[in-house]
Amino acid sequence: MSKHIPRKRFGQHFLSDSHIIDAIVSGIAPVAGEPMVEIGPGLAALTQPLVERLGHLTVVELDRDLAQRLRGHGQLTVIESDVLRVDFAQVARDMNVPKVRVVGNLPYNISTPILFHLLDYVDVIQDQHFMLQKEVIDRMVAAPSSGDYSRLSVMLQWRYAMENFLFVPPASFDPPPRVDSAVVRMVPLADPAPVDVKLMEEMVQVAFSQRRKKLRHTLGAWLEGRGYGGEFDVQRRAEEVPVADYVRLALELKPAAG
Numbered sequence: 001m002s003k004h005i006p007r008k009r010f011g012q013h014f015l016s017d018s019h020i021i022d023a024i025v026s027g028i029a030p031v032a033g034e035p036m037v038e039i040g041p042g043l044a045a046l047t048q049p050l051v052e053r054l055g056h057l058t059v060v061e062l063d064r065d066l067a068q069r070l071r072g073h074g075q076l077t078v079i080e081s082d083v084l085r086v087d088f089a090q091v092a093r094d095m096n097v098p099k100v101r102v103v104g105n106l107p108y109n110i111s112t113p114i115l116f117h118l119l120d121y122v123d124v125i126q127d128q129h130f131m132l133q134k135e136v137i138d139r140m141v142a143a144p145s146s147g148d149y150s151r152l153s154v155m156l157q158w159r160y161a162m163e164n165f166l167f168v169p170p171a172s173f174d175p176p177p178r179v180d181s182a183v184v185r186m187v188p189l190a191d192p193a194p195v196d197v198k199l200m201e202e203m204v205q206v207a208f209s210q211r212r213k214k215l216r217h218t219l220g221a222w223l224e225g226r227g228y229g230g231e232f233d234v235q236r237r238a239e240e241v242p243v244a245d246y247v248r249l250a251l252e253l254k255p256a257a258g
């Protein structure tokens with residue numbers, strides 16, 4: 001088969017380090033027969049060892065040439081699409097299972113939109129294992145009052161238990177990216193607070209819109225606009241507020257949202 005020229009616009013950095021590939025696959029720990037979906041299989045660096053253990057794998061690939069190559073593989077179901085347009089609830093229905101596992105070495109240019117897209121389908125997802133830019137994972141798992149604590153930390157930590165389990169240097173890829181990478185495990189919390197996700201998203205976005213300023217300048221005005229008269233302390237900075245406080249506030253606001 002002809003050599004594939006990596007396409008920059010699709011964030012194509014292919015894994016080439018067999019030790020790292022083994023470590024990722026061990027971290028995922030696939031079991032024969034499990035329903036799994038891989039985002040961005042590329043040249044099958046992860047796909048092949050995964051499918052050897054699973055027996056069957058569904059993959060989502062945007063690049064037409066790569067999707068075409070993968071169709072020749074007898075153990076794969078290939079969805080040729082932008083993952084941001086994929087309805088994962090439908091994918092689970094098509095596979096005849098209540099939940100799927102999702103994995104992938106994601107295209108870094110759209111990793112945050114992918115994480116938010118999957119948040120919409122968290123009820124049909126058992127767990128997620130993603131290779132991402134290390135700096136993004138640092139933000140995902142950051143604790144309050146650390147420099148990395150951000151909108152992404154709050155929006156993901158209220159819904160997932162997350163763990164950075166592997167550091168991956170640029171030399172593990174061909175072509176190498178300019179940044180360090182890491183692999184994160186995300187497991188949806190079994191008993192999440194029943195917050196309105198859209199409301200939570202808007203609230204957290206307003207809170208972090210000016211992270212150096214006290215919240216009274218940003219969230220304070222927004223809460224006032226909603227007629228909020230509760231106890232939430234807006235004399236703090238967004239980065240000082242624990243996830244649980246944001247969740248409590250979103251729950252208090254819920255009736256106003258309806």
Ligand SMILES: C[S@@+](CC[C@H](N)C(=O)[O-])C[C@H]1O[C@@H](n2cnc3c(N)ncnc32)[C@H](O)[C@@H]1O
Pocket residue numbers: 010011012013014015016039040041042043044045046060061062063066081082083084104105106107108110
């Ligand atoms: C970083 S590469 C990883 C490739 C392979 N899994 C590996 O580890 O070597 C990202 C892959 O995602 C694909 N991709 C990029 N944008 C995508 C999108 N919006 N939807 C689905 N796949 C996409 C790329 O074509 C590429 O195959």
